[in-house]
Amino acid sequence: MTDMAETKPAWIVLDIEGTTSSTSSVHVGLYDYARPRLAVWIDTHPDDPEVQDAVAQTRAEAGLPESASTDEVVQVLHDWMDGDVKATPLKSLQGQIWAAGFAEGDLIAHFFPDVPPALRSWHSGGVRLAVFSSGSVKSQQPWFRHSDAGDLAILIEQYFDTVNAGPKREAVSYHRIAGALGCAGDRLLFLSDVPAELDAASQAGWGTTGVRRPGEPSQNADFGAHPTVASFDELTFKES
Numbered sequence: 001m002t003d004m005a006e007t008k009p010a011w012i013v014l015d016i017e018g019t020t021s022s023t024s025s026v027h028v029g030l031y032d033y034a035r036p037r038l039a040v041w042i043d044t045h046p047d048d049p050e051v052q053d054a055v056a057q058t059r060a061e062a063g064l065p066e067s068a069s070t071d072e073v074v075q076v077l078h079d080w081m082d083g084d085v086k087a088t089p090l091k092s093l094q095g096q097i098w099a100a101g102f103a104e105g106d107l108i109a110h111f112f113p114d115v116p117p118a119l120r121s122w123h124s125g126g127v128r129l130a131v132f133s134s135g136s137v138k139s140q141q142p143w144f145r146h147s148d149a150g151d152l153a154i155l156i157e158q159y160f161d162t163v164n165a166g167p168k169r170e171a172v173s174y175h176r177i178a179g180a181l182g183c184a185g186d187r188l189l190f191l192s193d194v195p196a197e198l199d200a201a202s203q204a205g206w207g208t209t210g211v212r213r214p215g216e217p218s219q220n221a222d223f224g225a226h227p228t229v230a231s232f233d234e235l236t237f238k239e240s
């Protein structure tokens with residue numbers, strides 16, 4: 001637990017699943033939406049370079065031959081979803097399907113109730129907000145735009161994923177984000193439910209706080225030396 005106010009960061013960078021939003025809202029709300037649509041999406045977008053790259057990467061990562069059918073590729077994508085494997089080609093295809101789902105009005109994003117007021121308060125207090133999630137940028141943007149608490153995308157300035165930043169468990173990704181934000185690591189605070197992600201951010205010189213929400217897989221995780229909170233309400237900042 002954080003038992004005292006931290007120095008106000010210049011930027012707070014947010015993880016999504018397990019941090020701003022429940023794991024079930026991603027796995028049930030989003031994964032179950034994408035699951036039956038993957039095969040149709042691949043077959044109806046044969047000329048889209050992002051789809052072509054994602055299919056080729058899936059075949060390569062799964063050790064399938066180039067001749068592998070859409071059904072075989074989709075089986076791999078389903079297996080990855082079942083194991084919550086954050087594979088970039090899966091995230092790319094899911095992101096396209098979810099973006100279409102949000103645009104159609106089929107999907108609404110769930111946020112824990114403490115999150116929208118905290119984001120609004122930090123933003124109005126001069127803290128800048130960014131996202132770093134395994135979900136593709138293409139899906140992050142409508143996730144914040146179409147939330148159950150209104151449009152939160154107006155508060156978010158930058159979005160990072162495993163394509164434009166790199167793997168979430170490697171320090172180089174956090175160095176890359178700091179460079180993109182034009183900010184030293186010690187003015188950046190990363191909030192995540194995954195200790196290995198916080199370790200990587202910390203190695204890059206960032207401030208970190210673990211999020212262990214009741215009922216989430218991270219509730220009893222070992223966060224080591226990272227301070228932790230169970231709700232964004234516990235995060236208060238003093239002026240530097």
Ligand SMILES: CSCCC(=O)C(=O)COP(=O)(O)O
Binds near residue numbers: 018134
């Ligand atoms: C709307 S973003 C999609 C969420 C997602 O697919 C995901 O894997 C979230 O993982 P995170 O890195 O935010 O824990």
Ligand SMILES: [Mg+2]
Binds near residue numbers: 015017194
């Ligand atoms: Mg997470």
